[in-house]
Amino acid sequence: MxxxxxxxxxxxxxxxxxxxxxxxxxxxxxxxxxxxxxxxxxxxxxxxxxxxxxxxxxxxxxxxRSAVVNFNNDILTNLYGNPHSNSPSSRLSSMRIEQVRKRVLSHFGTNEKDYTVIFTQNATAAIKLVGEMFPWTEKSTYKNLRESHNSVNGLRRFLETINPDNIQGVTEKEVKAMFKNPPPVDDQCRYDDNYEKDDEINYNLFAYPAQCNYSGMRFPLSWVRKIKKLNTKTSKTLVLLDAAAFVPSSPLSLANKDESPDFICLSFYKMFGFPTGLGALIVKTELNPILRKGYFGGGTINSVVYDKNWQEFSKDMTTRYEDGTVNFLNIISLDHAFDAFERNYGxxxxxxxxxxxxxxxxxxxxxxxxxxxxxxxxxxxxxxxxxxxxxxxxxxxxxxxxxxxxxxxxxxxxxxxxxxxxxxxxxxxCNPGSIARWNHIAADEIIRNYGEGKYCSDDRDIYKGKLYxxxxxxxxxxxxxxxxxxxxxxxxxxxxxxxxxxxxxxxxxxxxxxxxxxxxxxxxxxxxxxxxxxxxxxxxxxxxxxxxxxxxxxxx
CATH class of the missing domain: 3.90.1150.10 (Aspartate Aminotransferase, domain 1)
Structure with a gap:
């Protein structure tokens, strides 16, 4: 009927x-x-x-509705404990968490060999984690697309204290111009070059949204491959793809690892509406040797002493970067969200x-x-x-x-x-580049207007004749x-x-x-x-x- x-x-x-x-x-x-x-x-x-x-x-x-109802039945039927333990309830939580990790990877056409899922609070936390783990040096550059969300713009703070001159916001036209100047053939890197700790290699970061959250404009996933072609034997650029606005309504395949981003961030509530407070950073496993670990919390280390500056971090990427207890019930609920998604929409x-x-x-x-x-x-x-x-x-x-x-x-x-x-x-x-582009507002105007009391979250949508x-x-x-x-x-x-x-x-x-x-x-x-x-x-x-x-x- x-x-x-x-x-x-x-x-x-x-x-x-x-x-x-x-x-x-x-x-x-x-x-x-x-x-x-x-x-x-x-x-x-x-x-x-x-x-x-x-x-x-x-x-x-x-x-x-079915995702919430089935999750409710799940947690009322099964006992889930803190995964940082060996009790039956804890082992059950750990098993379900790992199943969900695999399901996330499968959704994006990849596997544990090529990528690792690190659960975070949201997409912003995933982006921040990239900044914390990235191997910045004085020679590193950070470029991000003008249409980036503030969470991506915020990554520049990690390089500001090292070399602020190497930070650049770029337009779509400027990105395309970059592709026209590849390095000499004998200096280019192959896709299968290993990522190793080597003081002679400098790592740069390029970040862009697959879809602009302000305008809905989408940007080519093929940029990743083109960026990689600019790598040399002493300078490599890693790519962060902000997929938070993109993946709720578009397929993203990471099957071809060599032509896929190094980091992908997303929020699950944008995909499924539930659970909230849960995102992920999907990162290439081959990057493990060059990534850094600063702050550490419970469960991220193999050994530590309290009275000396000595600790050994877990070799496993998920364990090393998920500080403290993960939101294990929300991760389990994600399994039911995937079920509802597949049942309803195919x-x-x-x-x-x-x-x-x-x-x-x-x-x-x-x-x-x-x-x-x-x-x-x-x-x-x-x-x-x-x-x-x-x-x-x-x-x-x-x-x-x-x-x-x-x-x-x-x-x-x-x-x-x-x-x-x-x-x-x-x-x-939260997209200053799009505000500037579509409303024709220069950086100096914004800075000057802020001094006059105009700020992002106020209720003055038209200021000095311009929309904000x-x-x-x-x-x-x-x-x-x-x-x-x-x-x-x-x-x-x-x-x-x-x-x-x-x-x-x-x-x-x-x-x-x-x-x-x-x-x-x-x-x-x-x-x-x-x-x-x-x-x-x-x-x-x-x-x-x-x-x-x-x-x-x-x-x-």
């Missing part, structure tokens, strides 16, 4: 809505919806989405097709919007082809312009969307076309002017009774709250208001 979709639940019975959905399904029938299973998946696995339009999957996707390629179909449709519709005078409503923060999953991920990053060319603040947009139960993200998304971020809609494995159509209807109603300074909403409020007195009060109260907070004391009222207002707004 067919499971009812969001259109029925929310009384979206207009012919226009039905026609738009029908046309979408006709165009994307082979890519969208997992062969018609999407409504059933939503109904059975995601009850938390029943009364919400959730479009912030890059921030955090949401979890499958494989990551199916998710990629689903997400790309929705995002390309969203892009096409948002790009086509025009005000009464022909002016575009949106400026789009990507130069990629949205129909090509190798070029663009499931993010639509944009800003809104009025018909007179002035900007609408992205915080204002997020607040209004939140009032109607639509979850999006706004701000700089964007609105971001991001799509996940369980996003439906109904949600995209609801978003489009909301956006067109409130932000597309059909005459100077007037939208459909402005003109309809006098004709239709959209808010009663209590609803208007609730809306004003919500708008006075910080974009990061909710008035929990009025939660039930707010939910009732959202449902009532949505029904009225989208039925006319």
């Amino acid at each position: 067919r499971t009812p979709g969001l259109s029925e639940k929310r009384n979206f019975n207009s012919q226009k809505f039905k026609d738009e959905k029908r046309n979408f399904l006709k165009e994307f029938s082979t890519k969208y919806g997992y062969n018609g299973k999407i409504d059933q998946i939503r109904e059975e696995e995601y009850p938390q989405l029943k009364n919400e339009i959730y479009l912030d999957h890059t921030g955090a996707t949401t979890f499958a 494989n990551i390629k199916n998710i990629s097709s689903h997400v790309t179909s929705l995002n390309s449709y969203l892009y096409r519709n948002m790009k086509s919007l025009r005000h009464w005078n022909g002016q575009s409503v949106c400026t789009i923060n990507s130069d990629r082809d949205f129909s090509n999953s190798k070029k663009q991920g499931g993010i639509f990053s944009f800003n809104v312009k009025r018909s007179d060319g002035s900007y609408v603040g992205y915080i204002e947009l997020e607040k209004l969307a939140s009032t109607y139960g639509i979850h999006i993200r706004s701000g700089g998304n 971020g964007a609105a971001r809609v991001s799509i996940g494995a369980m996003t439906t076309i109904d949600e995209i159509l609801i978003w489009l209807e909301f956006f067109k109603r409130f932000y597309v002017e059909i005459m100077p300074g007037k939208t459909v909403h402005d003109l309809s409020t006098s004709k239709f009774k959209i808010f009663d007195k209590s609803e208007k009060s609730e809306k004003l109260k919500f708008n006075s709250i910080s974009k990061n907070g909710f008035d929990h004391g009025h939660g039930l009222e707010r939910q009732r208001t959202i449902r009532n207002v949505k029904s009225l707004v989208f039925s006319h």
Whole structure:
């Protein structure tokens, strides 16, 4: 039996809505919806989405019900102890942890011979660990792509105290230019050169995101191979791939070790919604001899004394770099998250097709919007082809312009969307390079404005006439076309002017009774709250208001 979709639940019975959905399904029938299973998946696995339009999957996707239920049954049936012991419960934990490590590697097409999984708190902690273990010297260079997350930018701190002149943020164009100047053939290294402790060899680090978390732009995985071709016998560049925003909706194969990154970081809540507080650094095992170990905690050493500066670290990479007790229950829960993922979606390629179909449709519709005078409503923060999953991920990053060319603040947009139960993200998304690129803000401007009191997390989205971020809609494995159509209807109603300074909403409020007195009060109260907070004391009222207002707004 067919499971009812969001259109029925929310009384979206207009012919226009039905026609738009029908046309979408006709165009994307082979890519969208997992062969018609999407409504059933939503109904059975995601009850938390029943009364919400959730479009912030890059921030955090949401979890499958079966993953949580099965994990709950698991820990209520089995006794798991601290893995740093030899009791039966401890041995059971250790066994399950190692099984999950293998499963993570298998998901990315590799094995324990070539790569090691080091569990961390999140992707940021994984990136920080790269900085701590990397063999920095005065000759080392650190380059990272302009579109990097702050977690990647932060790696420069490890080299700042040694040689700050060797730190460089580079653009996509500058990266491509690097490939045009390979070293002489007789000085090049082969892929199978061993990594050994050798004072004559200098190691450099190049880091970039597979997908920009701000714009959704994707960058070629082939860069790794091209970077490796620049290695010489005395200077080698290791590559860190920030895959946190990429792997939730795209396959990543590490099967060809020689052409794959040396370090890969990721967060599992971005992939599965649960567990939170768990990430991983996947690192090539062949790097073991050159990596460093500074601080040590419980379980990372083979021998130690308290009254001399002497200790011997574990030879095993996972043991040596996982300081203290790992989050063993969350690691075990990851096994159930993988189960739910495979049961619901089959494989990551199916998710990629689903997400790309929705995002390309969203892009096409948002790009086509025009005000009464022909002016575009949106400026789009990507130069990629949205129909090509190798070029663009499931993010639509944009800003809104009025018909007179002035900007609408992205915080204002997020607040209004939140009032109607639509979850999006706004701000700089911890990506200063993308802010600079798309909003044309120079470094000196940012530094000067900071001295005047302008900082990252404030609520001034427009400062001195310039935007300091964007609105971001991001799509996940369980996003439906109904949600995209609801978003489009909301956006067109409130932000597309059909005459100077007037939208459909402005003109309809006098004709239709959209808010009663209590609803208007609730809306004003919500708008006075910080974009990061909710008035929990009025939660039930707010939910009732959202449902009532949505029904009225989208039925006319």
